Amino acid sequence: MNWFRRLDWRKSLKQAGFPVAEAESLLFGNLDVVNNEDAPWMLSKLANIYGHTYAIMLGAIPAVVTSDPDDDPTGPEVDVDRAVNIFGARGERWKRIRTLSSPALSTQNLKRLYPTAYDSIIKFMEGLRKDAVSQTPVDLHSTINTQCPISFCFSRFQRLAYDVISRCCLGRKESIQENDPNLALILKKFSANLSFHKYTNETFSWCIPELKGVFATYRNIMNRIYSAFGKPMDPFAQYAQNLKNLVESKTKSQECYDMLQFLKNAEETGWTDYIKENDKRIEMSKEIVLTIRFMSTAGFDTTSNTLAYLLHMLACKPEEQERLRAEIDSYDEINHDTIQQMQYLQWSIYEILRLIPHSSLSVFTTVNFYSILQSRRCVEDCQVNEFLFLRDTHIFFDTWTLHHDPDIWGSDAEEYRPSRFGDEKTVRQMQSWTPFGVGPRQCIGMRFALMELKTVICLILKQFRIRPIPGKEKVPFIGMKFPQLSATLIVHFTFEQSASLVTEQYTL
Known part of the structure; x- marks a missing residue:
């Protein structure tokens, strides 16, 4: 029956108006495309063949890939699984978790958190100054190799981003930017050693969704066996256990402003009516742990990547660096209010996120069967333009192709030009800029990420000039495993403190 259903889905998708991409295997379908480090480029190639909107098969699961912002057939659906986070939840349950997290x-709360984030960034700057004084080239995105203990090889930006998230999301009091054991666990999933295996438990879950529960049970049993014999368990499972211990040790308080505290204050132990609309309660053991795990892992790597690529771009384009520095130097103080007023700074960040939309580089994840970045699931048949979207079809937004479309962004779509977000920007372009997603489910941490990005860039350009290493000016985008690019992301920081710099003093 499973085989006939696949053939029936392919036929139904064609009848609904979608070109269906060819697949080498009826069993795996197009999983080789999305479960691949080169997924964004492979999807772009398929878009050139089949158009902006086309269908693929992920094992037995139908999916539509679109880089057309007008094709969005999503709607609400209740998700009754107990183990769900803010990203994986749907329907009324998602509304409740989102309302509690927002x-x-x-x-108002970002202003309260700003001094904590600023304190971590100042500690990061102290290390950067030491490298500048010693004229040590700075690797913006360190490669993790097997000859070096993992705790000493983290990208300095990953260490900073996770430190900020640990303090603002998890409520950690002190700044730890060296030898963080939780970061070590996460980077076993987000590292240069990350490999893309064709055949995994998750792969077969897509191929035989009826057995998804069996594969999940097998994975949990193996983790327990490994743990019983002192073997390392899955790093995400260990990280979740650490967070569970943290949640259980946390008490309700109105004096702390981290995300975990907000969720803890809404907790009601033993409550099971977790899909009720507009209820202000949250079930602890599953929702809080998984939500803070998602929030603490989703933001740190994308933030550090954005910082690395933006600074490298500024090093390679000194005229852009000087224009941005001039705007930053026109402000004596760097604080939550002044960074919101810096127009060219915002354009610069928008442009690097257009060129390198990190969400599009994470099309397929093994953390959760339904957790696919920039994706939706069609919950009822609906007609959008010439396409009939069928119930239970997954929708992937091909952000990379959309952000590089010359019909939208012009003939210089592959160039870094922040001024395109100035007066010349069009409504179509702003509708097509989707690094944080769109609509009600837009990334909940967008403003937090922009706040951190703006502050780091301001403090760096207030104190340093950045220049590239000769011969390392061009970044070859070769795949999702960003640390592989570290050889091209090495720059020199020259310490040139601006006379206008006034360091904010915060009492934590």
Whole structure:
């Protein structure tokens, strides 16, 4: 029956108006495309063949890939699984978790969190100054190799980003930017040693969704066996256990402003009516742990990658660096209010996120069967333009192709030009800029990420000039495993403190 269903889905997708991409295997379908470090480029090639909107098969699961911002057939659906986070939840349950989480990332609370983030960034700057004084080239995105203990090889930006998230999301009091054991666990999943295996438990879950529970049970049993014999368990499972211990040790308080505290204050132990609309309670053992795990892992790597690529771009384009520095130097103080006023700074960040939209570089994840970045699931049949989107079809937004489309961005779509977000920007372009997603489910941490990015860039350009290593000016985008690019992301920082710099003093 499984085989006939696949053939029936392919036929139904064609009848619904979608070109269906060819697949080498009826069993695996197009999983080789999305479960691949070169997924964004492979999807772009398929877009050139089949158009902006086309269908693929992920094992037995139908999916539509689109780089057309007008094709969005999503709607609400209740998700009844107990083990779900803010990203994986759907329907009324998602509304409840999102409503409970949003106050932690409101403008008012971001102002409260800003001194904590600023303190971590100042400690990061102290290390950067030491490298500048010694004229040591700075590797913006360190390669993790097997000859070096993992705790000493983290990208300095990954260490900073995770430190900020640990303090603002998890409530850690002190700054730890060296030898963080939780970061070590996460980087076993996000590292240069990451490999893309064709056949995994998750792969077969896509191929035989009826047995998804069996594969998940097998994975959990193996983790317990490894743990019983002192073998390393899955790093994400260990990280989740660490967070569970943290959640259980946390008490309700109105004096802390981290995200975990907001969720803990809404907790009601033993509550099971977790899909009720507009309820202000949250079930601890599953929702809080998985939500803070998602929040603490989703942001740190994308933030550090954005910082690395933007600084490298500024090093290679000194005229852009000087224009941005001039705007930053026009402000005596760097604080939450002044960074919101810097227009060219915002354009610069928008442009690097257009060129390198990190969410599009994470099309397929093994963390959760339904957790696919920039994706939706069609919950009822609906007609959008010439396409009939069928119920239960997954929708992938091909952000990379959309962000590099010359019909939208012009003939210089492959060039870094922040001024395109100035007066010349069009409504179509702003509708097509989707690094944080779109609509009600847009990334909940967008404002937090932009706040951190802006502050780091301001403090760096206030104190340093950045220049590239000769011969390392061009970044070859070769795949999702960003640390492989570290050889091209090495720059020199020259310490030139601006006379206008006034360091904010915060009492934590």
